[in-house]
Amino acid sequence: MPTAYRNYVDGEWIESRSGETFEVRNPADTNDIVGEFQASTSADTDAAVEAAVDAQTEWATTPGPERGDVLAETARILEEQRDELTETLTREEGKTLDEAGGEVQRAIDIFRYYAEKARDLGGTVKSPSGTDTELYTKREPLGTVALITPWNYPIAIPAWKLAPALAAGNTAVLKPASAAPTVAWKLLEALDEAGLPDGVANYVTGSGSEVGGTLASHEAVDGVSFTGSTAVGTVVAQAAADDLTRVQCEMGGKNPTVVMPSADVAEAVDIVGAGAFGVTGQACTACSRAIVHEDVYDEFVAGIADYAASIEIGPGLENPDMGPHVTQSELESTLEYVDIATEDGANLETGGHQPEGRAYEDGHYVEPAVVSGVTSDMRIAQEEVFGPVLAVLKVDSFEASVDVANDVEYGLSASIVTQDLSEAHQFTEEIESGVAKVNEKTTGLELHVPFGGYKQSSTDTYREQGDAGLDFFTSTKTVYMNY
Template sequence: MPSRSNFIDGEWIDAESGDTFDTHDPANPDAVVGTYAQSGAVDAERAIEAALVASDEWADTPGPQRGRILSRASRVLAERKEELTELLVREEGKTQPEAAGEVQRAIDIFDYYGAKARDVGGTVKGASGPDTTLRTKTEPLGVAGLITPWNYPIAIPTWKIAPALAAGNAAVIKPATLAPGCTYEIAEALAEAGLPEGVLNVVTGPGGEVGDTIASHPDVDAVSFTGSTGVGNAVYDTATEDGKRVQLEMGGKNPIVVSDTADVAEAASIVAGGAFGVTGQACTATSRAIVYEDVYDEFVDAVVAEAEGIEPGNGLEGGEMGPQVSASELEGTLDYVTVGKQEGATLETGGDALDRDGHFVEPTVFADVDADSRIAQEEIFGPVLSVIPVGGYHEALAVANGVEYGLSAGIVTDDHTEANRFVDDIEAGVVKVNEKTTGVELHVPFGGMKASSSETYREQGEAGIDFYSITKTVYDNY
């Protein structure tokens, strides 16, 4: 069982209060997985000071040298993949294949940004007059404050930390208190890879103290947040008061449109994968299936069969869908099941907590859902799918766009024209054709529209480095 203090300026330091908190296995809530520092504002300020002191030297470190450290960290994580996978399963609840895939993603992200760090610097352009060099010079912002959620406890911290460091920034990260263990493993891997002291600092504790301090501190130059829309908007208001650069990735209510040209069995498999994979605990999870009436009944039967074929269970014991991360998350999902019944939707399958240890719930499908109902409008963050009948493309598009969110969306169709129309018309930052709404590539931009994002900067790929960088334009008349 790991016991972790804060990681500040290359040292393990207890919280000023001396208090700690425990994390628990969602599949076995009586089992303590780790003990961590219950930090406050003083601890966050100490971490920010360490990052500020380290920032100039790290900014002056050549990009290829920074990249080599990130690449070495990738190799360290790869050597520890098995133990990291087990930690992720025990602390967050994913199945073993899901956790292993997430750990591999973190390995690949560090490898990617290790290479991309060589390209950070600027470009040369042709000048209009003679005897003049025209170029750009890319520089880091300084200190980045990173606030991450529990649902992807190694991938999301990695895709914030790696581009921030590649661009030459120092960083302070506050991982979610439900699953902070993997973030400390990242810090250890980077330290072993040669990252200078103070360049990355990890502080655990409540968002109201640690997160607010990071968002408001005058020595933090940029804030990157992933989490709920309500908290994200509060972070944005706090961070922008003194002009910080801010990046938010927040909630989703993601649709898949199922056309009457689709292979229904394939469509049901795609939808079920997006709805019930990672226990529906993803901002990109498929929450709404918007289905043409001609194939509606057949689709409902097929997706119900998919749901009923999933066996929830402990991820380390072969479970096909893990538990929800906490009792409160399970309670929230069950509350929405009650809402769906009260709203008149048809509960086709699932909807109950499982009578066993752990925060397990059945994969749940509601049919005949009103597009304006709460279960079709509000983010549930659990394995609950709403199936909505529509008359055709235009109604499907109106329903798909008729929510406050715009993160991920998909269409299953054999009509190429229809697919391209959907790509043009949908209000979402990630668009999938004949694929589930979850799962994204690491080398292309990721982000949403509307209430799913600040719509400022994208994450991942080259866009990730752009957020943590600022550009000077240099005119050199020689």
């Protein structure tokens, strides 16, 4: 019998009032059931919000260092469970063990970071205009927040939303993605073991329409933080806006890496390959466009095609170079985009098919694909694929490369490979993205600096991570003290 996982509400592990559950299966072997989860209702969600609201005052008035102690203890527990969490993440989401282990460590580091940040929360003191007066600000928790997270980083993203929310004194309801909710459940289990008071953090699984929709429009929720697709994020933001609820949405990307003539082409191939095909291309920051100067275009295309063809595909638990897609629908979407690219006139250099053989029959596997001869007006150059597909575009100048890079609706992450310092600086000035990198892949983020996008990649209201991660979860009160 597969393990049955319950919701976590008001410090108790409870079943949904619906009495129904859904299965989560291993994307590398769909005969392997990772667990059964609650198909929760709006009533279940209301109960979780109510528990969070009831717990808010006590948690908000708990001294910051004490809140930090709970986060630090959570990090210690997660560290003890690192190997188990890594294997669980791989089984439910499909990442290789190396990729999953890195993500679990990131969640641990995030909790340690915000455990210390809980001590620093305060305000600023300013010089008043008059005498016998003090003028200062206080940072106060927002209240009760809803956290809606995706499947592609199923422990890191819940961690980078939950940890700052709790550090700042908020209570929370977490709704993880249904494709990969297990490691988030274990995160709540660690918080419970660490001594988090009842009701401060709650966990509810179920559909986006039933649970996510209820959270986004709930009158008792003071803030909604969402990560996922642009289409869903737009709906979430609009629902929250009806009540003037504070909202933060980080969404899709169509991230470019520009390769200039001064670049070491072999190094550029490695940078682009890692950004495009790591985590099976299932990252909002994945490189999906290589914009290459004509002087090195042919050499780059040959190199990146060889790179993609050499990638070992297999079950994440065997720690290959690349694991499967998370679901059949994600696999089908990737295959469809490869077909669209060739129908639009692009050249399929390698990959883009399901690998053959018994080892791949029960999983959602796809060969990493490289398509060349792409122009900026093609769908493969404009739409987010969310799979291991790289479109290669040719340009004749630096100016043209920036124009092409910016010629999309998204603006999340972008990079350039160059040895020209002027190009590097000009790129970071002119690129329309929230993250700009030089001689580095588009994926990979430091946890102590802000993260977020421009244009359709974000509501561009608040950033996540670092000090900025606390801004969303706090309000500022200005105090005029006369005596």
